[in-house]
Amino acid sequence: MTIHAGSCHCGAVKFEADVDLSAPVISCNCSHCSRKGFLLSFIPAASFTLKTPDAPLTEYRFNKEHIAHLFCPKCGVEAFARGKHPATGADVVAVNVRSIPGVDLDMLTIKKVDGAKL
Numbered sequence: 577m578t579i580h581a582g583s584c585h586c587g588a589v590k591f592e593a594d595v596d597l598s599a600p601v602i603s604c605n606c607s608h609c610s611r612k613g614f615l616l617s618f619i620p621a622a623s624f625t626l627k628t629p630d631a632p633l634t635e636y637r638f639n640k641e642h643i644a645h646l647f648c649p650k651c652g653v654e655a656f657a658r659g660k661h662p663a664t665g666a667d668v669v670a671v672n673v674r675s676i677p678g679v680d681l682d683m684l685t686i687k688k689v690d691g692a693k694l
């Protein structure tokens with residue numbers, strides 16, 4: 577268990593998350609992920625703590641609208657999204673590991689997901 581601290585660019589949105597950076601992170605080629613350049617780690621909602629509960633997050637949903645993409649309205653960075661596990665229905669958080677400072681992106685194992693065809 578490793579707690580990582582992350583944030584949006586301006587710092588209005590801060591979080592702590594138990595993310596296993598030795599596990600593969602998801603790079604998806606759908607129209608949304610490719611535009612934002614996400615590298616995502618999906619974790620149980622209980623492993624995620626929003627440290628700025630009053631942060632004025634803006635929600636964006638598209639397609640099946642199952643995922644609440646939550647971005648900072650000030651700097652525009654989407655540090656995380658909330659959704660449900662497709663099989664279990666459990667609450668999950670997709671952490672954009674690019675919003676965790678100090679992560680060596682070259683050390684990550686990238687799992688490509690062909691979201692463009694989903």
Ligand SMILES: [Zn+2]
Binds near residue numbers: 588589648653
């Ligand atoms: Zn911000």
